[in-house]
Amino acid sequence: MAITAAMVKELREMTGAGMMDCKKALNETNGNMDEAIEYLRKNGQAKAEKKAGRIAAEGLCKVLVDGDKTAAVVEVNSETDFVAKNADFQAYVTAVAEQALTTSATDIDAFLAESWKADTSKTVKEALVEKISVIGENLSIRRFEKVVAENGCVVTYTHGGGRIGVIVEAETDTVNDAVKEALTNVAMQVAALSPKYVSTEEVSEEYKAHEKEILTEQIKNDPKMAGKPEKVIEGAVNGRLNKELKEVCLLEQAYVKAEDGKQTVKQYLESVAKANNTAITLKKFVRFETGEGIEKKVDDFAAEVAAQAGL
Numbered sequence: 001m002a003i004t005a006a007m008v009k010e011l012r013e014m015t016g017a018g019m020m021d022c023k024k025a026l027n028e029t030n031g032n033m034d035e036a037i038e039y040l041r042k043n044g045q046a047k048a049e050k051k052a053g054r055i056a057a058e059g060l061c062k063v064l065v066d067g068d069k070t071a072a073v074v075e076v077n078s079e080t081d082f083v084a085k086n087a088d089f090q091a092y093v094t095a096v097a098e099q100a101l102t103t104s105a106t107d108i109d110a111f112l113a114e115s116w117k118a119d120t121s122k123t124v125k126e127a128l129v130e131k132i133s134v135i136g137e138n139l140s141i142r143r144f145e146k147v148v149a150e151n152g153c154v155v156t157y158t159h160g161g162g163r164i165g166v167i168v169e170a171e172t173d174t175v176n177d178a179v180k181e182a183l184t185n186v187a188m189q190v191a192a193l194s195p196k197y198v199s200t201e202e203v204s205e206e207y208k209a210h211e212k213e214i215l216t217e218q219i220k221n222d223p224k225m226a227g228k229p230e231k232v233i234e235g236a237v238n239g240r241l242n243k244e245l246k247e248v249c250l251l252e253q254a255y256v257k258a259e260d261g262k263q264t265v266k267q268y269l270e271s272v273a274k275a276n277n278t279a280i281t282l283k284k285f286v287r288f289e290t291g292e293g294i295e296k297k298v299d300d301f302a303a304e305v306a307a308q309a310g311l
Contacts, residue, residue, distance in 0.1 A: 001031035011040075058084045061074065071169075073144065083137050103146060154168065163290050164290070166286065178275070182269060183280075186268075188256075190250065252265070253265050255267070
């Protein structure tokens with residue numbers, strides 16, 4: 001029986017399998033759609049679907065850079081750290097990062113629907129499903145971000161063999177080794193101290209109001225502050241809020257390599273800019289940490305054995 005493009009398309013939509021896999025399945029089953037579905041299930045597709053329900057909280061972050069202007073970071077998750085150390089998985093994560101470096105997608109759904117750069121007959125999602133079948137664990141392309149510097153440069157930093165990936169973008173007229181080294185030092189700071197904002201100017205009034213509300217209640221419940229005037233309490237709240245903002249805003253953080261322990265990241269960059277007769281404005285940073293925010297499943301082996309034994 002002649003296998004038509006319409007038949008391949010129908011099977012692909014029914015199963016989510018790759019185009020070439022669908023064509024092969026139809027050829028092997030002489031065009032019988034039900035048998036082709038069963039064929040795909042027996043040859044890995046069903047395995048991938050079953051694995052998709054399992055938690056993938058390990059994996060790697062991979063950062064790639066193209067010149068000084070474009071960088072991308074991806075997080076690809078696996079179920080176990082053992083697979084994260086597998087050379088095949090690591091090569092796949094690199095391919096995903098290469099995809100992100102040239103992507104025009106702005107969200108993960110659009111990214112997964114793109115044509116896979118390494119094999120344009122597949123989508124990114126179809127290539128992922130195939131890799132799940134090959135590796136034998138649930139895998140997930142969790143997130144990506146691409147950063148393009150319009151007036152300046154980007155630098156990257158990877159920590160812990162891929163546990164943390166960082167991109168820093170700065171606006172500057174001078175892109176030399178000294179400036180890039182300074183920005184790499186800042187990227188290392190981002191990896192170590194995990195700031196939430198570039199500067200206090202980025203912090204919303206809603207965030208500040210929420211934090212002030214919490215701090216006010218904490219101080220009012222502090223026995224040492226009992227009976228203190230509202231003005232004193234307000235001063236204590238503002239003091240604690242300012243301290244908190246210095247911890248979560250990158251430019252206000254103490255620079256970790258500062259010899260006196262007092263120099264801020266902002267002051268450090270200003271000193272580098274002055275030494276290179278230029279200006280450096282930190283525009284953005286991206287920090288991915290593998291598995292952050294994912295609730296990992298903890299298996300109780302003894303309880304599992306007891307349940308199977310009917311105890």
